[in-house]
Amino acid sequence: MNAPATPQQIGASVRRKEDYRFLTGAGQYTDDIDQPRQTYAVFLRSPHAHAKIKSIDTAAAIRAPGVVAIYTGADLPATVGGLPCGWLITSTDGTPMKEPKHPLLAQGKVRYVGDQVAIVIAESIPQAKDAAELIEVDYEVLPAVVDTASAARAATAVHDEAPDNVCYVWALGDKAAVDAAFASAAHVTRLDFANNRLIPNAIEPRACVASYSRSDESYTLYTTSQNPHVERLLMTAFVLGLPEHKVRVIAPDVGGGFGSKIYLYAEETVCVWASKLINRPIKWTADRSEAFLTDAHGRDHVSAAELALDKDGKFLALRAHTTANMGAYLSTFASCIPTILHATLLAGQYTTPSIYCEITAVFTNTTPVDAYRGAGRPEATYLLERLVSIAAREMGLAQGEIRRRNFITTFPYQTPVALMYDSGDYHAIMNRAEHLADVAGFAARKQASAAGASCAASAIPATSKPAAWRRRTSRARWARGRGCSRRARCACIRRARSRSSPGRTAMARATRPRSRRSSPTGWASRWKTSTSSTATPAKCFLAWARMAAGRSPWAAPRSSRPSTR
DSSP: OOOOTTTTTTOOOOOOOOHHHTTTTOBBBBBGOTTTOOEEEEEEEEEESEEEEEEOOOHHHHHTTTTEEEEEEESSTTTOOOOOOSSSOOOTTSBOOOOOOOOSSSOOOSSSSOOOOEEEEEHHHHHHHHHTTTTTEEEEEEEOOOTTTTTGGGGSBTTTTTTTTTTEEEEEEEEHHHHHHHHHHHHEEEEEEEEEEEEOOOOOOOOOEEETTTTTTTTEEEOOOSSSHHHHHHHHIIIIIOOGGGGGEOOOOOOTTTTTSOOOOOHHHHHHHHHHTSSEEEEEOOHHHHHHHHBBBBBEEEEEEEEEEEETTTTTEEEEEEEEEEESSTTTTTTGTTTTTTTGGTTTTOSSSSSEEEEEEESSSSSBBBOOTTTTHHHHEEEEEEHHHHHHHHTTTHHHHHTTTTTTSSSSEEOTTTTOOOOOOOOHHHHHHHHHHTGGHHHHHHHHHHHHHHHHHSSSOOOSHHHHHHHHHHHHEEEEEEEEOOOHHHHHHHHHHHGGTOOOHHHHHTHHHTTTTTTTTHHHHHHHHHHSOOOOOOHHHHHHHHTTTTTTTTTTOOGGOOOOO
């Protein structure tokens, strides 16, 4: 049994134990694992976002050196299912979401760039890559749906099961109460925006090593998974139809993931299936470009949101409609990200009485989208706080003030979007944040910055000639380095400007700054002409050091200037 927690453990830092082996190179990632008689897999992927597969010719590839086997979608038996989505969403009309089959290898069509068409297994990675280039695929390219906002109105269907490209329409909240609040609102703030698609980029790309043992008909899969238990469950029960106790999934050190390595992917599932057919271990490691194309992406929302307020800036209601891109197929948890994990967070820390959110999930010819770095919660927070910030500006309220007027202060607090909060102190957090940011001193800092910009602008006349601008800028910097006041600086610049004229004065020649790349020893002769003292190596080095720091060699503080006695 674990020892009970003590008060000293709460809030205290915990000493890390795993760093030593990583820092000394003793970590073991999936790509570090090799097994006897191991083969290597490479996937042939679609170069098209949407196309029919008319034929696949592997005759030349199968005869290539080192090739052990090649499999396409036609080789998958009927007993092998597609990759499942683990969360069922019911539409507002009571119908279940549309879930088209997601085959392990493309069958009949490819639906996004990177869709896996065939697996090539060979004795080495170079041999597998060479053989993959020999596979001839005859594609009939089709129009592609790639825009989230217009996907539901597109003339092309990504899947026959969803002719309008809509996966589901889901809603949360009291629509009638929200509509009534908007009708009586003193002010309404509106915002249309896109929360862009993002691509995960883990330190270690996805990889797997799959093997089959004939002695006990068991499988072992080493994989870069954040949740090997989910992976084993979905693979055995929903795809390959294997007894769960016959499959062992091992996740060694995982080089980053943040959600993108939770899901069941096609690559490791195909390798497990094929390892029995060839009776040899199969290793696959994605390269970086391959990972960009095939790892589940994140976000990709297009939203229209409105916030209703009374004359004092108190929130009355929030209304939002989001079109969420699912990509070409439903990934493991894709359906719950813009619904359960997004809409329920739209209350934030505010006492908004009524909220209504409607989500339309659409299919497009793009990489599947799933949870990544917060999974729906960052999207909800961004939508809400953008609305609040715009409302503050429109109503002439300070950003902190409009938030304080609407913070939740009584707990427990039931939000209008399902969640109940048990505690919180948002005023204290806001006060601390404003103190750390020195919000009270912002006006003074802005004024000081404007004064500095004005001074610089008066010393550097505008010009359309880049070369002349650079010369004048360098003169202004040189004058500032000499410690000149603003008024005296103009005289210094005028005096320095004479350097570029035929009749430049002896004083200008004597005070001309040298290049920053000059050496300390080159200052000895210059020093003698500018001071009456004898130049020493120390003084020369000091002048050079000031120059290297971006200052004039003569701009030292009075206490450090060379004596002229």
